[in-house]
Amino acid sequence: MEKRKRYVKIAAVVLLLTMAMLLISTVKVKAENIPPIVDPTPGYYETSEYMIGNCSVSIIFLESNHTMDPCDPETENWTQPRKDEVLNKTLYALNWWSSRNPNASFSFYIENRTVQTRYEPINHNYTDRGLWIGQAMTSLGYPPSGAWIYQVCDYVNAFRDEHNTDWCFVMFIVDSFNSAEGNFPGGGAPSNDISGHYICMTYNNGQIGIDNMDKATAHEVGNIFWAADEYRDNTYIQGYLNVSNVPHSGYIMDTTPTALWGLSSGTWGQVGWRDNDTDGIQDIVDKPQNVYINSSTIIGNKIQYNGTAAVTTYINRNPLGSQRNVTINKIQSVQYRTSNTTWNTGWSDATITPWNVTRLIKYPNINETRPTYAIVNFTFQVDLTNLNLSPGNYTVEIKATNQWNISGYVSSTFCLNTVVSITNVAANSTVINVTVNNAGSSTVTTNVSVAWRRTDPTQNVTLPPGETTLNFVNWTTNPTGRYEITAVTDLVIIDSSVYIGFNKTTVSFGVGGSQASQSDSTSNWIVLAFCMLSASFIVPEFSKKKKPDDDLLTATEHTDSTENMWQNLARHQLT
Numbered sequence: 001m002e003k004r005k006r007y008v009k010i011a012a013v014v015l016l017l018t019m020a021m022l023l024i025s026t027v028k029v030k031a032e033n034i035p036p037i038v039d040p041t042p043g044y045y046e047t048s049e050y051m052i053g054n055c056s057v058s059i060i061f062l063e064s065n066h067t068m069d070p071c072d073p074e075t076e077n078w079t080q081p082r083k084d085e086v087l088n089k090t091l092y093a094l095n096w097w098s099s100r101n102p103n104a105s106f107s108f109y110i111e112n113r114t115v116q117t118r119y120e121p122i123n124h125n126y127t128d129r130g131l132w133i134g135q136a137m138t139s140l141g142y143p144p145s146g147a148w149i150y151q152v153c154d155y156v157n158a159f160r161d162e163h164n165t166d167w168c169f170v171m172f173i174v175d176s177f178n179s180a181e182g183n184f185p186g187g188g189a190p191s192n193d194i195s196g197h198y199i200c201m202t203y204n205n206g207q208i209g210i211d212n213m214d215k216a217t218a219h220e221v222g223n224i225f226w227a228a229d230e231y232r233d234n235t236y237i238q239g240y241l242n243v244s245n246v247p248h249s250g251y252i253m254d255t256t257p258t259a260l261w262g263l264s265s266g267t268w269g270q271v272g273w274r275d276n277d278t279d280g281i282q283d284i285v286d287k288p289q290n291v292y293i294n295s296s297t298i299i300g301n302k303i304q305y306n307g308t309a310a311v312t313t314y315i316n317r318n319p320l321g322s323q324r325n326v327t328i329n330k331i332q333s334v335q336y337r338t339s340n341t342t343w344n345t346g347w348s349d350a351t352i353t354p355w356n357v358t359r360l361i362k363y364p365n366i367n368e369t370r371p372t373y374a375i376v377n378f379t380f381q382v383d384l385t386n387l388n389l390s391p392g393n394y395t396v397e398i399k400a401t402n403q404w405n406i407s408g409y410v411s412s413t414f415c416l417n418t419v420v421s422i423t424n425v426a427a428n429s430t431v432i433n434v435t436v437n438n439a440g441s442s443t444v445t446t447n448v449s450v451a452w453r454r455t456d457p458t459q460n461v462t463l464p465p466g467e468t469t470l471n472f473v474n475w476t477t478n479p480t481g482r483y484e485i486t487a488v489t490d491l492v493i494i495d496s497s498v499y500i501g502f503n504k505t506t507v508s509f510g511v512g513g514s515q516a517s518q519s520d521s522t523s524n525w526i527v528l529a530f531c532m533l534s535a536s537f538i539v540p541e542f543s544k545k546k547k548p549d550d551d552l553l554t555a556t557e558h559t560d561s562t563e564n565m566w567q568n569l570a571r572h573q574l575t
Contacts, residue, residue: 304381
C-alpha cells in the first residue's frame with residue numbers, strides 16, 4: 001500500500017512538472033526601424049549648461065616662484081590660513097547654491113591645489129591672464145595646442161571625467177594680500193568665462209574684500225551657469241530655457257556686496273530651474289526614454305529580445321553657447337513583463353550594455369571612445385515554460401527607466417495556437433510508441449523527445465503527413481517497476497512564424513508479458529503550449545524470482561532529477 005502511495009506521489013510530481021513546462025505557439029515580433037541616435041551627453045564645450053545634477057570644482061591657488069628663470073619679482077606668498085579663508089567662503093557659496101532648489105539635486109565635488117608659476121599674477125593686467133593660466137595648465141599636463149583657453153577646456157573636461165560628474169569648472173585664485181588695490185592693475189576681478197570653464201578671483205577682489213568673497217563667488221558661479229548680471233539696466237534673455245533676467249533685482253546677481261542672498265525669478269529660470277507639471281522633477285530632465293526592439297529570436301523554449309533604449313532631450317533654446325540639445329539623464333534599468341488580459345509576471349531585469357561613443361577630449365582633434373548609459377543595448381529571454389499560458393494573444397512590455405524614475409515603454413505581441421500535438425503515448429517492455437499529429441497545412445520540423453531516465457535511446461525518424469506513430473525500441477533494460485514517460489515536441493517554424501503545440505494526457509497502464517494495457521485515466525485533458533504527453537506504467541519481472549512487494553520501485557531507482565530528465569530523441573518532418 002505504501003509503494004502504491006509512493007507511485008501516486010511520483011505521478012503527481014511529473015504531472016506538475018509537465019504542466020509547468022509551457023512554450024509558445026505563434027510569435028510575430030516586428031523589429032523597429034531605429035532612427036539615427038545622437039549621443040546627447042554634454043560634450044567638450046558643454047561643461048555648465050544648467051544647475052541640475054552634480055558638478056566638480058577645481059580650485060587652483062597660483063603661487064609665484066622666484067627660482068624659475070625667467071621670473072617676476074615675488075611680492076605675494078600664500079599662507080595656509082588665508083587659503084582656508086578662501087576655501088571656507090567658496091564652500092559656503094557652493095552649498096548655498098545646492099540648497100536653493102532641492103528638486104534639482106544639485107551638488108558639488110571640490111578639490112584644491114597650489115600651482116607654481118614664474119609670474120606674479122597680481123602685478124599683471126587681467127588681460128594678460130593667459131600667461132600664468134597657460135603656464136599653470138602646462139605644469140598640470142595640459143600643454144598648449146592653440147589658445148590658452150583650450151588648455152583650460154582640456155583640463156576641465158579631464159577633471160569632469162576623472163570625478164564622473166555632469167558639469168565642471170575651475171577657479172583660479174590669485175594672491176592680492178599685499179596689493180593696495182586688492183586687484184589687477186586697472187581691475188578685472190572677479191570675472192569668469194560666462195557659460196564656460198573658469199572663474200578668476202583675487203584674495204580681496206578689489207573693494208569687495210575677503211569678508212564678502214562668499215557673495216562674490218556665488219555671483220560668479222551663477223554666471224558660469226548662464227545667470228546674467230542684474231546690476232545693469234540691460235535685459236538679457238539666455239540660458240537653456242531662454243529666460244530673461246530681472247535688472248536691479250537686489251538679489252545675488254545684482255551688485256556685490258550689497259546684493260541680498262536670494263534669487264530673482266529670472267536667475268531661477270536662467271540656471272535651468274522650471275517644473276511646469278509640479279511633479280518635483282525639473283522640466284529639462286523630465287523626459288522619458290525611447291525604447292526600440294531590434295530583433296527577436298527563438299532559442300529553445302524562449303524568445304530572446306534584443307533592443308536599444310536611449311534617453312531623450314529637452315530642446316535647448318539658449319541663443320548663446322553650443323545650442324546643442326544635451327541631457328545628463330542616464331538609463332538605470334531596462335525591465336520587461338508579459339500579459340494577455342492581466343500581467344502574468346512582475347517586472348524582470350534585462351541585461352544592459354552601454355553604447356560606446358566618440359568624444360573630443362583635447363583640442364583640436366584628440367578623441368576617445370567611452371561608454372555612455374545615455375544609450376544602451378538590452379537583451380532578455382522570455383522563458384515561456386514558466387508562464388501558465390492558455391491560447392490567445394500576449395504582450396511583452398519593455399520599459400527603460402532613468403535616474404529620476406521616469407520610464408519609456410515599448411511592447412510586442414505573440415499569439416498562442418495549437419499546430420503540433422502528441423495524441424498518444426504507449427509502451428511495453430521494449431517499445432515506446434508516440435503518436436504525433438501535425439494539424440497545419442505546411443511541413444514542419446520539430447524535436448520529439450521522451451524522458452524516463454538519463455540513458456534514453458535516440459533515433460531519427462521522418463514522419464509522413466497526418467497522424468504517425470513513432471516507435472522508440474530498446475528503450476530500457478531496467479528492472480521491474482513503475483515508470484513515468486513523457487513525450488514532448490519542440491519549436492515549429494511555419495512561414496517565419498513560430499508554433500508550438502502542446503497536448504498533454506496523463507494515463508496509467510501496466511505492462512504484462514509483452515503487451516501494454518491502458519487503465520482508466522482520471523486525468524485526460526489538453527493544455528495548449530508545447531506538445532507533451534506523459535504516461536506511467538509498470539515493467540514486470542521476467543527473468544528473476546519476484547520478491548514480495550517488488551512490483552513498485554522507489555522514485556530514486558527509476559526517475560531522474562528534474563534538471564536532467566529530458567533527451568531529444570528525434571527531429572521529425574511533419575507534413
